[in-house]
Amino acid sequence: MNMIPPTRALRIALVGNPNCGKTALFNLLTGSRQKVANYAGATVERKEGRFTTPQGHAIQVLDLPGAYSLVATSPDEAVTRDICAGTYRGEAAPDLLVCVADATNLRLHLRFVLEMRQLGRPMVLALNMIDAARRKGMDIDLPRLAAELGAPVVATVGIRRNGARDLLAQLDAPPPPAPTPLPPDTDLHAIVRRILGECVTRTHPVSGAIEDRLDRWVLHPVWGPVILTVLLFVMFQAVFAWAQPLMDGIDAGMGWIGEQVGHLLPDGALRSLLVNGIIAGAGSVVTFLPQILILFLWILVLEESGYLPRAAFLLDPIMSLAGLSGRSFIPLLSSFACAVPGIMATRTIQNPRDRLVTILIAPLMTCSARLPVYTLLIGAFVPQRAVWGVLNMQGLVLFGLYAAGILSALLVARIARRGGRGQEAALLMELPAYRLPNPRDLLLGLTERARIFLRRVGTTIVSLTVLLWALSSFPAPPAGATGPAIDWSLAGRIGHLMLPIFAPLGFNWQICVALIPGLAAREVAVGALATVYAIGDAGADTDQAAMLGHLLPAHWSVATALSLLAWYVYAPQCVATLAVIRRETASWRVVAITAGYLFALAYVTALLTYRLALLF
Amino acid sequence: MIQSLLVTGVVMACVLYWTGRLFPRVRLAGWRMTATALRHLGAPRHLRDLAMQRAIPRTGGGCGGCSACAETRRACPPDTKQTPGQK
Numbered sequence: 001m002n003m004i005p006p007t008r009a010l011r012i013a014l015v016g017n018p019n020c021g022k023t024a025l026f027n028l029l030t031g032s033r034q035k036v037a038n039y040a041g042a043t044v045e046r047k048e049g050r051f052t053t054p055q056g057h058a059i060q061v062l063d064l065p066g067a068y069s070l071v072a073t074s075p076d077e078a079v080t081r082d083i084c085a086g087t088y089r090g091e092a093a094p095d096l097l098v099c100v101a102d103a104t105n106l107r108l109h110l111r112f113v114l115e116m117r118q119l120g121r122p123m124v125l126a127l128n129m130i131d132a133a134r135r136k137g138m139d140i141d142l143p144r145l146a147a148e149l150g151a152p153v154v155a156t157v158g159i160r161r162n163g164a165r166d167l168l169a170q171l172d173a174p175p176p177p178a179p180t181p182l183p184p185d186t187d188l189h190a191i192v193r194r195i196l197g198e199c200v201t202r203t204h205p206v207s208g209a210i211e212d213r214l215d216r217w218v219l220h221p222v223w224g225p226v227i228l229t230v231l232l233f234v235m236f237q238a239v240f241a242w243a244q245p246l247m248d249g250i251d252a253g254m255g256w257i258g259e260q261v262g263h264l265l266p267d268g269a270l271r272s273l274l275v276n277g278i279i280a281g282a283g284s285v286v287t288f289l290p291q292i293l294i295l296f297l298w299i300l301v302l303e304e305s306g307y308l309p310r311a312a313f314l315l316d317p318i319m320s321l322a323g324l325s326g327r328s329f330i331p332l333l334s335s336f337a338c339a340v341p342g343i344m345a346t347r348t349i350q351n352p353r354d355r356l357v358t359i360l361i362a363p364l365m366t367c368s369a370r371l372p373v374y375t376l377l378i379g380a381f382v383p384q385r386a387v388w389g390v391l392n393m394q395g396l397v398l399f400g401l402y403a404a405g406i407l408s409a410l411l412v413a414r415i416a417r418r419g420g421r422g423q424e425a426a427l428l429m430e431l432p433a434y435r436l437p438n439p440r441d442l443l444l445g446l447t448e449r450a451r452i453f454l455r456r457v458g459t460t461i462v463s464l465t466v467l468l469w470a471l472s473s474f475p476a477p478p479a480g481a482t483g484p485a486i487d488w489s490l491a492g493r494i495g496h497l498m499l500p501i502f503a504p505l506g507f508n509w510q511i512c513v514a515l516i517p518g519l520a521a522r523e524v525a526v527g528a529l530a531t532v533y534a535i536g537d538a539g540a541d542t543d544q545a546a547m548l549g550h551l552l553p554a555h556w557s558v559a560t561a562l563s564l565l566a567w568y569v570y571a572p573q574c575v576a577t578l579a580v581i582r583r584e585t586a587s588w589r590v591v592a593i594t595a596g597y598l599f600a601l602a603y604v605t606a607l608l609t610y611r612l613a614l615l616f
Numbered sequence: 617m618i619q620s621l622l623v624t625g626v627v628m629a630c631v632l633y634w635t636g637r638l639f640p641r642v643r644l645a646g647w648r649m650t651a652t653a654l655r656h657l658g659a660p661r662h663l664r665d666l667a668m669q670r671a672i673p674r675t676g677g678g679c680g681g682c683s684a685c686a687e688t689r690r691a692c693p694p695d696t697k698q699t700p701g702q703k
Contacts, residue, residue: 270619273626463630470627 009050009058010171013094014126015084015116017109018066019432020102021128023047024158025167026063033448034063045344046079055172062094065347070115076347085119096175097123098167103133103140103155104433106200110192113149118181123151126167130155132433137204145199150179159438211434218307224314231307235298236402237395239291240375246290254283273469276534281465281527282457284548288372288523292453293446295368299337300445304437308333309429322410323417325351326429328358332409335365336402339577343584357416359581360594363572364409366402369522373568374401376526380552381561404569408601456521464517465527472513472535486535505567505603506560506610519575522568559613566609570602647671 014022023034023043030049047063064083065076072078079088086093099116101109113125127133127140146153154170157163182191217223258279265271302308308330316326327349335342342362349355366374378394385393471491478488486492494516495509502512510532518525530548533555552561572578572595582591636643651667 266619268619269623273623459633463633466626466630467634 009060010096010175011060011062011092011094012096012098012171013062013064013083014098014100015064015080016066016100017068017102017112017430019430020066020100020105020109021156021158022066022100023063025100025126025128025156025164026061028158028161028164029059029061029167033444043076045076045347046083053168053172057172059171068112070112070119073350074348084116084121086121093121095122096171097121098126099123099151100126100128100156103127103130103138104136106140106196107192108430110195111188114182114188114191117149117151117179118184120178120181122176122178124167124170124176125149125151125153126156127153128156128158131157131160137202139201139203141199141201145195148195148199152176159441214434215310215431218310219313224310228311228314231302232402233399235295236399237392238298239294239371239398240378240392240395243290243294247287250287250289254279254287258283269473272473272535273466277465277469277531278462280534280548281468281531282462284376284530285372285461285523285527286454286457288375288526289450289453291371291375292368293450295371296337296446296449297442299333300442301437304435304441306432306434309431312429313431318410322413324354324357324413325349328354328413331358332362332365335362335367338367338369339363339365339574340580343577343580346584353417356585356590357413359584359590360416360597361409361413363574363577363594363598364405364412364570366405366569367522367574369574370568372523372526374398374565376549377552377561377565380549381556381558401565401569404566408570412597412601456523460521461524461527464520464524465531468513468517468528468531469535472532486532489535491532504610505606506557506563506614508555508560510555511560511564521576522574559610562613563606563610567602567606570598570605572598644671 014026016022026032026047026049027034030051032047032049034043034047043063043065045065049061049063051059051061053059062083064080067077067080069077070081070084072081082088083091083094084097097116097119099113101113116123125145127142127145130140133140140155142153142155152170154166156167182188218227258275261274261279262271265274302311311333312326312329315329319326319328328346331342331345331349333342334345339362342365343359346355346358346362349358375398378397382394382397387393387396468491471494472486472489474489476488477483477485481488487496491513492509495513498512498515499507499509502515507515510529513532514525514528517528526548529552533548533551578591578595581594582588585591632646636646647667647670651664651671654664654667
């Protein structure tokens with residue numbers, strides 16, 4: 001091994017099969033908060049962090065996407081292969097490979113470790129989840145395993161506070177020599193079997209009875225889809241039912257703040273900016289935080305429990321009808337949070353055409369930014385009454401909107417694939433062990449999500465509502481002008497200019513104005529509507545300004561509200577999504593196709609919805 | 617008067633923020649001009665350094681595949697970008 005200059009940090013790379021806990025270990029070492037989940041493919045890009053060992057050695061650590069083999073079959077695996085081999089342009093090879101292996105599943109993971117050994121680079125094996133292996137009755141002889149592999153072996157538990165103690169001690173020691181590669185034609189499977197026979201003993205027989213019993217229900221061809229539907233259904237019901245008290249609290253808080261500011265400041269531009277702009281605009285978006293957190297709590301629980309890959313397996317036949325494989329399921333599910341990571345997660349898809357089609361349909365999945373728009377309109381126009389005694393009408397409509405997005409995505413995929421699925425004929429996916437979600441991870445995940453949401457409110461949304469307030473307030477109407485002042489403003493004029501295009505959909509000029517800042521982030525449309533109506537409605541007091549839900553039914557028909565909902569199911573009103581499509585496909589053509597078909601779909605659907613709604 | 621000044625300041629800050637986000641080149645040029653102006657005015661070194669740091673391109677166009685994303689460039693080196701089907 002080359003000597004590392006004392007001034008330079010040791011570069012280590014965490015490599016291993018998917019879902020072996022690399023990112024959990026990365027977070028533990030660096031104090032980072034990268035996303036961890038109990039399924040293969042949670043990490044699709046290289047992450048980098050730094051930390052200092054107890055003895056003061058500086059370490060630069062790379063968290064690489066999981067790979068089953070160095071013969072890469074997908075773009076994310078290619079990154080791992082090239083970085084480990086030192087052939088990635090612009091990237092030096094790591095000084096030390098830390099091969100992370102799931103101690104409970106050594107039969108699968110050791111094969112990749114042996115492949116890494118063939119690279120002839122210094123390496124350490126971190127046997128992760130060693131506690132789970134011990135609970136399963138596996139006794140692993142670490143010194144003997146180290147001798148077999150020709151590399152040090154340490155035990156780690158990525159989710160425990162001191163779970164990387166042995167690894168840190170190893171990093172403080174002098175770097176190990178590179179192991180001797182095996183002869184090229186060696187049967188790695190045979191070696192794995194031999195090593196397992198010699199190094200692993202079972203203190204008591206493996207009992208997978210509970211998991212098997214669960215899987216008999218969860219993966220059942222009839223009960224499996226029923227369970228999945230019920231889970232999703234309850235999720236959307238919970239978004240409405242559980243969040244309401246918290247939302248009411250935030251709403252009242254915003255109203256109170258608006259009132260206080262209104263009383264404290266004299267009438268003027270500053271008061272209008274704060275009350276009608278920032279508090280009415282950004283405040284109306286903050287109100288939806290509880291709903292977003294409840295949605296994410298469900299997603300996190302499903303991710304951590306190990307249910308998601310099973311759902312992918314269940315949906316494989318349906319995805320197959322659309323010409324896709326179940327492998328597209330997880331990127332599409334990630335898109336429910338935000339299309340940006342969802343589109344990035346398509347790197348795990350091996351077939352290029354499947355990947356492209358998944359990228360094209362990912363924006364049709366209802367992202368969390370659309371939730372404020374949906375819930376505002378549903379709350380304002382759909383009565384809150386029970387259906388069949390137990391179901392909530394508003395939750396049902398929300399479920400319907402999500403379902404519309406999913407069904408449309410499958411239809412578009414079917415058309416785009418023009419026939420059956422491609423080369424990726426069979427779904428081959430590792431089903432992880434069921435795990436009880438760790439409350440700390442859930443809390444961290446929710447905190448992170450709340451932080452992201454509030455940061456967006458504090459930057460994107462506040463700044464846009466301020467600009468919209470300025471556009472809605474200036475220029476002032478000329479002396480002697482009649483009608484609302486906002487009609488004379490720039491925003492009013494822009495809205496009226498756009499009106500001929502959107503009037504057939506039932507949109508008024510205020511909605512047209514709200515569509516523009518919605519291009520930056522969908523939820524800004526809510527803040528924009530709040531600002532436009534707060535300024536336009538001269539008689540509205542500060543409390544009313546914060547309660548947009550009560551204002552809308554007085555200004556819109558139900559047909560208009562339904563039309564706007566239909567518009568939001570399809571319209572690609574997020575520049576970040578289009579930017580990441582450009583980045584992932586390196587093609588402006590794909591961006592143009594995506595934006596074009598989504599706008600066309602949005603326009604036609606909103607038009608049909610409006611016309612049909614007028615008939616009833 | 618004070619109200620108008622404050623409001624103008626807030627609105628201008630938002631205009632600059634969105635100009636920077638929508639037109640990164642304009643933002644970089646702005647920071648370069650600020651750095652030059654600070655140098656001519658003999659401003660404290662840390663202020664000049666701050667402006668210079670912000671004048672370094674951070675395009676954010678990287679694929680997350682190599683260290684470029686973690687460093688200041690945040691863009692893919694030539695021929696390394698991940699595209700569909702790249703193996």
